[in-house]
Amino acid sequence: MNARGTRSGRAPRRGRDRRARVLPAPPGAARCGTPAPRAAVIGGGIAGLAAATALAERGADVTLYERQETLGGRLAGWSTELADGSSATMSRGFHAFFRQYYNLRGLLRRAQPGLGMLTALPDYPLRHSSGLHDSFKRVPRTPPWSALGFVALSPAFGWRDLARMNPKAALPLLDVRVPQVYDRLDTISAADFLARIRFPAAARHLAFEVFSRSFFADPRELSAAELVLMFHIYFLGSSEGLLFDVPGEPYPQALWEPLGRYLEGHGADLRTGTEVDGAASSPDGGATVTARGRTERYDALVLALDSGGLRRLAAASPHLVDAPWRARAARLRTAPPFLVSRLWLDTPVAPDRPGFLGTSGYGPLDNISVLERWEGEAARWSARTGGSVVELHAYAYASDDRAAAQDRLLEQLHRVYPETRRAKAVDARHEWREDCPLFPVGGFPDRPTVRTSHPAVTVAGDLVRTDLPVALMERAATTGFLAANALLEQWGVRGHTLWTVPERGRSALLRSLARLGEH
Template sequence: MPANGRARFAPGDAPRVAVVGGGIAGLAAATLLAERGARVTLHEREESLGGRLAGRRTLLADGSRVTMSRGFHAFFRQYYNLRGLLRRTDPSLSRLTPLPDYPLRHSGGLTDSFARVPRTPPLSALGFAALSPSFGGRELAAMDVRAALPMFDVRVPEVYARFDGVSATRFLESVRFPTGARHLAFEVFSRSFFADPRELSAAELLLMFHIYFLGSAEGLLFDVPDEPFPQALWEPLGDYLRQLGADVRTGAPVDGVRPCGSGAEVRTGGAAERCDAVVLALDAGGLRQVVAASPELGGPAWRDDVAALRSAPPFLVSRLWLDRPVRADRPGFLGTSGYGGLDNVSVLERYEGEAARWASRTGGSVVELHAYAVDPGADRVRVQAELVGRLREVYPETAAARTIDARHEWHADCPMFPVGSYHRRPAVRGPRPWLVLAGDAVRCDLPVALMERAATTGFLAANALLAGWGVRGQVLWSVPRAGRSAVLRAAAASAAR
């Protein structure tokens, strides 16, 4: 990014940019480009913005109009760049509300909490171990401390060179990490990638440990939108883009991209539109599809790497509108382990205004269940029924509740980060000067993950284009790219020799 470049384009000098994908990454890229004066067209194939955090209106059996989304997402306080995007329409982030805790429960009876864990590293990690019932003294004493030291000095991107060839499960076994803590905490984290920890790259798990425990002082508490995603986040951001002059198109899939002169031609709906640059801000499956339909886009090696991107196994979001409330002491969000396929339970009226109004009017509860990394061959109706049965184990009072209505969302479009895949992930800069990529499937050499990786790569993609045009980009923030404790860094370096 040129430090003394222009602040924005002159009115007659603005390039045309096609942003393909209206999820977090595409919205971040489109927002920064439009703010700098580029003529942006945002193409989103679905009828609403938000990507994997989109929502749609639906009518319940009792006549209530509600919003169904693809499930609970935690807006951690380390998501600096995502929060910067949201501040465009909500400067004080008043549409986010904090949840007081992030409890984790194992079916064997162990329960962890993050409410009292210190936030300052390394006390955050040490405090979690001291306060957690899943860390027994005997198991802690049996840990291989030397093998565990790399957890305390995670460096990006070096962590991928060292640990991308090992699975998360294998790394934890090599450390002799306490079994209870492994199932209760790290399995929950790995499954937040919608992946089985036996397949997930250990580098991604170590990166998560760095982001939330040793690289930042925000801890593991988080905020959530106080209304459904469309109303709280994406509709205001779409309006903001239109005010900046962007052409925001929903229900507008892109069929392909081809080079055209010094820029590109985007094919959509049978028409072809010229542009000076393209941002492909798509999920792994969408990127594979567009590149496959664009034979002139990139050489064989780059195209093979895109084709090799994997999507995680299917996941299920079940939302139930019950005729009676769950117990008043149930948290807004509960992570679970050992309950079959059930990964977490949310009680939406604890934090979402729409659900709270429905619960107040009817005397009921709105409960959401997640199952990640479901066997692709599983009977979906049976999985849905199993989740409801598991809910009754976790919250027994729901056994007597009548389900007024239910919605079940199945998807399989999250990126998979299997062992040994990092070097093949496409980078932000594409094979043409006018082509950039963004999204949580894109390689990023900053310590970011999940939604924050999507937002960060979106801004990085816009920065890359702006730098080529001599226009200032945006400063980005992340947790430190290495461990914060000099003592632990030295110990980890010694162990690596």
């Protein structure tokens, strides 16, 4: 069956949570008319791929611009040759595909309907340098039993800790709604919010900081609204739980190459290795894109860029959208640098080491992955050599001496997994990046929305604000579909059905208590 004969446009599946929210597709014709409208998508990450897919499936003539040579954005991968002569795929590090990521998983199903490229990890373990260990494997999935189970099972959070908490300050956790959560909590930091509710220090370090660092930010800089929204998405608002899946092969082979072929099967023109120099509104109501000295006219434009990319494009495009929008784009901030170190070791780590471990209290080290536990390419290298492929992450880690920082990360690995002291690195790769969006205290008003003042220009990405309970990769995918739906609606074409976790707290009683706390 060719690409046009696949299950294109089918709504994402809900998962196990029967209270998940459905967002019906905006009505309209099944496909675009003739001639098909031309749409440009700038950015080939998750958001851009979602927008391009949604438009191409409805018959639009789609051109996707991506400055890197490969698709995937911050989940891209590239080939590298190791010192032993073998080929490996390097990336920017581990990402968890949670079961709440309905729209991201719906995007991936376009190319592989059964999601056979994903494999489940059996646990989400956490370890603190004090010796505390935590796990989400046995925590019930459905709220409020998830919260009660966490308290009952966690060594970092006991019933006495629960009694010491400030219940009034904690009420926002019980009824998280968007955008109201930003109205209430965007003006304080995640760290200050946790201190205000007297969240136990041990649990804060072991659990909440692991979540906050998913935003590649220091909790003292991160908006409390983002942290509380995350708590809702993964814990109190959804019954999908905190366990997750990972790709069974490197990102390009598992995800983006199949999706790229799917897009090309729908007629999309994928221009990788092509940086856009600027864009402008056109007098006829469309937009123009200039790349490699060539300017082309389109009926619609989707900006699916990271914070830095959007800042640069806005600065280089004085005639795109309006001046206030460009001024807000100029104020967007980028999270501090992060480091991903991948080591190909000549001896294996202990057999009981998990595929992924979140860490706290080990200096800059935020997590450790043992790739051969779940990635086929790493497993084949391990089986051939008898070694292990280990990946270390340090989020929000500014350092003037990067070589020393890399050595420090290795020292922390030796503390957590002492057997690695005896291992020698066959090869190593160290990736320093600084391109994740920062969601600072008070920054919500400056973040772009999907729609702009120009009806032909929409915005997508994990930096985009939306009235839906989504975050991280799922926000990128969801806003990509929303950006496409906004354009399809203008053309009188049916949009795409989406899903989210419940849009408010699950308990009517707890929601009532939370509302009382607002006054």
